[in-house]
Amino acid sequence: MTDHPKSYRMTTLGCRANHAEQREMEAILNAKGLIRTESGMPASLEVVHTCSVTSRAAAKSRQSIRQAARKRGPGHEPSKVIVTGCFASMEPDVAQRLVNSDEPASPGTVIGHHHEDGRSMIERFRSEVDAWLSSPSSRATSVKQATLHLPLVELPNQRAHHTRAEIRIQDGCDAHCTFCIIPKLRPDLRSKRLQDVIEEARRLVDLGHNEIVLTGIFIGAFGHETAIHRRQDFQPETRLSELVDSVAAIPGVQRLRISSMEPMDVTEDLLDAMVANPRIVVPHLHLPLQSGSDRILRRMNRQYNASAYLEMIEMAEEALTLDGLPPAITTDVICGFPGETEDDFQGTVEMARRVGYLHMHTFRFSPREGTAAARWKSQFVHDETIRSRVKRLHTLENDPQDGLAIKYRRQLVGREHRLIMEQPDPDHPGRWLGRCDHYERFTVEGDFHKGQLVRTLIENLDESPTPARIISSDHRLQLMPYS
Numbered sequence: 096m097t098d099h100p101k102s103y104r105m106t107t108l109g110c111r112a113n114h115a116e117q118r119e120m121e122a123i124l125n126a127k128g129l130i131r132t133e134s135g136m137p138a139s140l141e142v143v144h145t146c147s148v149t150s151r152a153a154a155k156s157r158q159s160i161r162q163a164a165r166k167r168g169p170g171h172e173p174s175k176v177i178v179t180g181c182f183a184s185m186e187p188d189v190a191q192r193l194v195n196s197d198e199p200a201s202p203g204t205v206i207g208h209h210h211e212d213g214r215s216m217i218e219r220f221r222s223e224v225d226a227w228l229s230s231p232s233s234r235a236t237s238v239k240q241a242t243l244h245l246p247l248v249e250l251p252n253q254r255a256h257h258t259r260a261e262i263r264i265q266d267g268c269d270a271h272c273t274f275c276i277i278p279k280l281r282p283d284l285r286s287k288r289l290q291d292v293i294e295e296a297r298r299l300v301d302l303g304h305n306e307i308v309l310t311g312i313f314i315g316a317f318g319h320e321t322a323i324h325r326r327q328d329f330q331p332e333t334r335l336s337e338l339v340d341s342v343a344a345i346p347g348v349q350r351l352r353i354s355s356m357e358p359m360d361v362t363e364d365l366l367d368a369m370v371a372n373p374r375i376v377v378p379h380l381h382l383p384l385q386s387g388s389d390r391i392l393r394r395m396n397r398q399y400n401a402s403a404y405l406e407m408i409e410m411a412e413e414a415l416t417l418d419g420l421p422p423a424i425t426t427d428v429i430c431g432f433p434g435e436t437e438d439d440f441q442g443t444v445e446m447a448r449r450v451g452y453l454h455m456h457t458f459r460f461s462p463r464e465g466t467a468a469a470r471w472k473s474q475f476v477h478d479e480t481i482r483s484r485v486k487r488l489h490t491l492e493n494d495p496q497d498g499l500a501i502k503y504r505r506q507l508v509g510r511e512h513r514l515i516m517e518q519p520d521p522d523h524p525g526r527w528l529g530r531c532d533h534y535e536r537f538t539v540e541g542d543f544h545k546g547q548l549v550r551t552l553i554e555n556l557d558e559s560p561t562p563a564r565i566i567s568s569d570h571r572l573q574l575m576p577y578s
C-alpha cells in the first residue's frame with residue numbers, strides 16, 4: 096500500500112483566451128497543493144479545456160475527453176475528469192456522455208462558459224475542485240500497488256558497441272506456454288516505471304545512441320501483474336502506448352523499435368502511438384506465430400488462434416502501410432511440436448504465405464526439461480519429418496525467385512530509405528552496412544560513422560547484401576566516433 100500526492104494534468108485546445116484561462120485554473124490547482132504531472136504520467140485529476148471553433152477543433156475536443164475518461168490515477172483508480180471551455184458550453188450533453196463512457200462509477204464534470212447562479216466558469220471550476228478534494232474517494236490515499244516495479248539498477252555510463260541500445264522495460268511471464276521454461280524461472284512480472292525508462296533513454300541518447308529498442312519477456316504485459324489476458328482486470332498505471340509516445344518524444348531519439356511482441360498485444364491503442372510517431376517508431380513488428388494450426392496453438396497454450404492472429408496482422412497492415420509499402424513482419428515458428436500432423440504443418444505454411452513474412456526464425460521443437468510438452472514423448476514427431484518441415488519453411492522463405500523474403504524486399508526497390516549506419520561492410524572494403532526502418536540491411540559506398548543517418552535509394556536486388564545508392568547524409572546528426 097502506497098501514499099500518493101494528488102496530481103493533475105491539463106489538456107488545453109484552441110485559442111489564446113483558452114490558454115489564459117488555463118493559467119487561471121492551474122493557479123487554483125497549484126494553490127490547493129496539487130502537482131502538475133508530465134505528459135504520459137498518471138494524474139489524479141484530468142482537466143480538458145475544450146474548443147469548438149471549427150469542426151476539427153470539436154473533433155479534437157471529443158477525442159481528448161475520451162482519452163481523459165480512460166485515464167487512471169496514481170493508485171490505478173479512474174482519474175477525476177473536469178471538462179471546461181467552448182465545447183462544454185456548445186455540446187454539454189455530448190461532453191457528459193463522453194466523460195462518463197468508460198468509467199460510469201466515476202462521473203466527470205462538465206463546466207461550460209455560461210454563468211450559473213451568478214458564478215463564472217472559473218469560479219465553478221474552483222468549487223468543483225474543492226468538492227472533489229473533500230470527497231471520500233479523493234481523500235483515500237492508501238491504494239493498491241498494482242505492479243511490481245523493475246528497478247532502474249544503474250544508468251549506463253558508456254556507449255555500447257551496437258548503434259542500437261536496448262531498454263528492458265518488462266520482465267517475467269506467467270503465461271505457461273507448454274514448450275517454454277521461462278514461467279518457471281521468472282514467474283513474477285515487473286515493469287519499469289515510465290520516469291525511469293525516460294531517464295534511461297535520455298542517458299543513452301547522451302551517450303550517442305539514436306536508436307532505442309524496447310525489450311522484455313512479455314512486452315505486452317507492460318504495467319500488468321499477469322501476462323494472461325483474461326486476468327488483466329485493470330488498466331495499468333502507464334500503458335505501453337503511452338510509454339512509446341513518451342520515448343519517441345525524447346529529443347535525439349531517431350528511431351524506436353519494439354522488440355518481439357506476443358501477437359494479441361498489438362492493440363489499436365499501440366498502433367495509434369506508432370502511427371502518431373511515423374518518423375520515429377518503425378513499421379516493423381516481430382510477432383511469434385509458433386504454429387498456424389488452431390489445434391497445435393491450443394496444445395501450446397498460446398492465447399490466440401489462427402484467425403485472431405490474422406485479424407491482428409490485418410489491423411497492423413491497415414495502420415502501418417505507408418505509400419503502399421506494408422509493415423515488415425517477422426516471426427518465430429516451431430516445427431515438429433508433439434503431435435503436429437502434416438495438416439497442422441500446412442496451417443503454418445498457409446499462414447506464412449498469407450502474412451508474407453520478411454523473415455521467419457524457424458526452430459525445431461526440442462523438449463525442455465520441466466515443461467509440459469517435454470513429457471509428451473509418445474507424440475514426439477520423427478526427427479526426419481521435423482528436418483523436412485524446417486527445410487520446406489526455409490525454402491518458402493528464401494527461394495530466390497518467389498520466396499517470401501524476396502517478395503517483400505522487391506517492394507523496397509525504387510523507394511527512398513533512411514538508414515542508420517551500423518558498421519563497415521566486412522565483405523566489401525569501402526562500404527558500410529546500415530539498416531532501414533523496415534529492418535532490412537543494405538550496403539552503401541562511402542565512409543560513415545556508427546549511427547550516422549543516411550538517405551538512400553534502392554535500385555535493384557541483384558547482390559547480397561543489397562546495395563543502396565546514397566542520396567544524402569545528414570552530417571548534423573553524425574555521432575561522435577568511438578574513442
Ligand code: SF4
Pocket residue numbers: 268269270271272275276277278312313357
Ligand atoms: S508467452 Fe513467451 S515467455 Fe511466456 S510462456 Fe509463452 S513463450 Fe514463454
